[in-house]
Amino acid sequence: MLEIYSLSIDVADRRIVSTINASLAPGQSMAILGANGAGKSTLLSALSKERMPAKGSIVLKGKNIHGMPLRTLATSRAVMQQQQPLSFDFTVLEYLLLARACHNEPKQQSMLFLSQVVSELHLSDFLECQLSRLSGGERQRIEFAKVWLQVLDENDVNGKLLLLDEPTSALDIRQQRLFFKHLHRFCQRGGMVLTVLHDINQAAQHMDHLLLLLKGNQLACGPVAKVFTSSNIQRCFNVDGQVTWLSGHRFPQFFTHAINQEIA
Amino acid sequence: MARVVIPCAQSYERVKRALSNLHTKRQRIILLLTSLVPAIALWSVQQGAMPVDVIDVFKHWYSNSLNAEYAMHWLVLTEIRLPRVVLTVITGSMLAVSGAVMQGLCRNPLADPGLIGVSSGAALFAAAALLFGGWWNIPASSLQVVQPLMAFGGALIASVIVFRLARTSTGVNTLLLILAGVAINALAGTLLGLINAVADDDTLRSIVFWTMGSYASVTWLEVIITALVAAPILAFFFSYHQSLTLMLGGDNEARCLGVAVDKVKTLSLIGVALGTALAVCFTGIVGFVGLVVPHICRLILGPDYRYLLPASACLGALLVVIADALARTLVAPAELPVGIITSLIGVPFLLYLLAKQRTRVAHA
Numbered sequence: 001m002l003e004i005y006s007l008s009i010d011v012a013d014r015r016i017v018s019t020i021n022a023s024l025a026p027g028q029s030m031a032i033l034g035a036n037g038a039g040k041s042t043l044l045s046a047l048s049k050e051r052m053p054a055k056g057s058i059v060l061k062g063k064n065i066h067g068m069p070l071r072t073l074a075t076s077r078a079v080m081q082q083q084q085p086l087s088f089d090f091t092v093l094e095y096l097l098l099a100r101a102c103h104n105e106p107k108q109q110s111m112l113f114l115s116q117v118v119s120e121l122h123l124s125d126f127l128e129c130q131l132s133r134l135s136g137g138e139r140q141r142i143e144f145a146k147v148w149l150q151v152l153d154e155n156d157v158n159g160k161l162l163l164l165d166e167p168t169s170a171l172d173i174r175q176q177r178l179f180f181k182h183l184h185r186f187c188q189r190g191g192m193v194l195t196v197l198h199d200i201n202q203a204a205q206h207m208d209h210l211l212l213l214l215k216g217n218q219l220a221c222g223p224v225a226k227v228f229t230s231s232n233i234q235r236c237f238n239v240d241g242q243v244t245w246l247s248g249h250r251f252p253q254f255f256t257h258a259i260n261q262e263i264a
Numbered sequence: 265m266a267r268v269v270i271p272c273a274q275s276y277e278r279v280k281r282a283l284s285n286l287h288t289k290r291q292r293i294i295l296l297l298t299s300l301v302p303a304i305a306l307w308s309v310q311q312g313a314m315p316v317d318v319i320d321v322f323k324h325w326y327s328n329s330l331n332a333e334y335a336m337h338w339l340v341l342t343e344i345r346l347p348r349v350v351l352t353v354i355t356g357s358m359l360a361v362s363g364a365v366m367q368g369l370c371r372n373p374l375a376d377p378g379l380i381g382v383s384s385g386a387a388l389f390a391a392a393a394l395l396f397g398g399w400w401n402i403p404a405s406s407l408q409v410v411q412p413l414m415a416f417g418g419a420l421i422a423s424v425i426v427f428r429l430a431r432t433s434t435g436v437n438t439l440l441l442i443l444a445g446v447a448i449n450a451l452a453g454t455l456l457g458l459i460n461a462v463a464d465d466d467t468l469r470s471i472v473f474w475t476m477g478s479y480a481s482v483t484w485l486e487v488i489i490t491a492l493v494a495a496p497i498l499a500f501f502f503s504y505h506q507s508l509t510l511m512l513g514g515d516n517e518a519r520c521l522g523v524a525v526d527k528v529k530t531l532s533l534i535g536v537a538l539g540t541a542l543a544v545c546f547t548g549i550v551g552f553v554g555l556v557v558p559h560i561c562r563l564i565l566g567p568d569y570r571y572l573l574p575a576s577a578c579l580g581a582l583l584v585v586i587a588d589a590l591a592r593t594l595v596a597p598a599e600l601p602v603g604i605i606t607s608l609i610g611v612p613f614l615l616y617l618l619a620k621q622r623t624r625v626a627h628a
Contacts, residue, residue: 070519070522073522074521087371088373090566090568091286093283094568101506118278
């Protein structure tokens with residue numbers, strides 16, 4: 001279980017995020033939504049322990065993450081940053097194996113877990129490829145495999161947390177769908193996913209819960225159906241539009257008014 | 265062993281095979297390099313203005329039948345060649361490993377230990393020792409002790425200034441480190457230029473020769489001091505190979521994987537500063553080893569420090585041993601500075617890398 005209690009974060013003596021309260025249970029996913037500068041990435045950086053909060057606490061599996069040793073935390077939560085350019089080129093196999101560095105285990109155990117993830121995400125054909133030769137979608141799949149592998153243990157990924165920062169920003173629509181399919185599978189196995197997304201409709205379609213930020217403050221937090229409302233989205237993004245539940249779909253979508261209507 | 269979800273057997277076999285191929289290939293290369301070091305060292309020991317047949321000399325020494333000629337060869341071998349070649353092995357390894365570590369810390373394949381001001385600080389203080397030694401008529405025997413001490417001190421002072429400038433509340437900032445290194449290198453270069461301007465011809469020649477590196481007049485004492493300091497530094501780098509590999513993805517990435525980034529970075533930089541200061545203080549600056557050797561090793565073995573560090577150590581040793589042998593034989597009985605030989609090898613390789621990078625950028 002992930003629990004966030006009254007979390008506030010300062011950057012350069014300025015309050016960026018203020019009094020966030022949220023929780024996530026095993027098997028659930030949550031998207032952090034907000035306008036540019038709302039504090040989404042700052043919040044994520046505190047959750048990944050890159051930043052110390054000014055107030056409040058983040059509790060993972062009953063323990064405050066800021067009191068946890070780095071290695072223990074690394075086996076319980078993994079972070080997928082936005083894709084960085086490669087300074088040095090690894091093979092996919094070597095790169096994935098780095099994820100097991102935080103586990104003190106025999107080599108054979110690492111290989112067993114690695115082959116489990118390789119099989120799960122259909123990566124067998126990529127093992128001996130250089131990372132630099134992969135397409136954006138393939139690279140993203142490898143990054144996801146790496147974070148999955150990092151938190152995998154004998155209890156599978158039950159209760160483990162993935163923090164993702166705009167994981168689909170560089171992917172085409174097909175690759176995005178594939179990616180969310182893998183995310184769902186991760187949650188089905190008991191994992192928790194907390195992700196920053198810019199595409200609010202994608203978040204409404206694929207996530208269980210939403211956390212809306214407005215200028216660093218928590219506007220709303222909860223299940224998609226409860227939080228994804230016209231008034232919340234309008235307030236959050238300062239944009240006119242309407243939330244609609246399309247027939248035959250189990251998720252809402254937000255549609256902005258046509259631009260010529262606005263001009264008129 | 266705890267219960268594990270058994271994966272697809274086919275997938276496991278593929279992983280096992282791929283890993284085995286990777287590991288076997290790299291192990292073989294490292295084994296080859298390791299076996300070449302004593303072989304090339306043995307060859308080098310025999311090269312010089314007076315060629316020495318090591319096996320022959322040892323046979324005579326063992327059978328207590330050293331005549332005047334073999335006694336001279338024995339003296340040359342044990343007092344001149346052996347300490348020289350041993351020191352080239354140690355310093356070559358140290359420079360190459362330090363270069364590999366710097367390139368990882370800066371996440372830049374063109375970084376080298378000189379980036380943190382070590383070499384320029386050493387050159388400045390060594391030149392100052394020669395200048396004031398000449399002005400104050402310090403005996404040559406005393407200067408032989410004072411100059412390396414000042415070179416070592418200068419190297420460390422420059423490094424400390426760079427570290428202090430690069431240190432922030434969150435640890436050592438890599439960009440600040442590079443910028444501070446550039447600034448200190450420029451300052452040291454300017455002051456060195458000033459020393460060169462006021463020095464007399466003999467002192468100037470000594471300074472120029474020192475800054476280009478030479479293993480002439482190496483003593484066993486210098487070898488022992490270098491070995492005693494280099495051994496723990498190399499052992500430290502080798503034991504932290506996993507952390508160094510993880511830091512290639514960035515500081516945040518490494519922290520998320522459980523690496524104590526600030527501790528590893530600080531200790532690594534101290535190791536690089538000490539190791540490089542040591543490698544240059546007795547012999548002057550031997551350029552390009554820290555830049556070129558790790559780069560070649562990375563092209564063949566990949567960036568994993570488990571393989572990169574031992575390969576760099578061996579190849580660095582080989583490069584400097586061969587360069588030193590060439591330096592004392594090409595214009596025998598005179599000697600070329602060994603830094604000229606390593607630069608003659610290093611510069612074309614650097615140009616080749618730049619050309620390759622240009623092609624890659626053009627096709628991107």
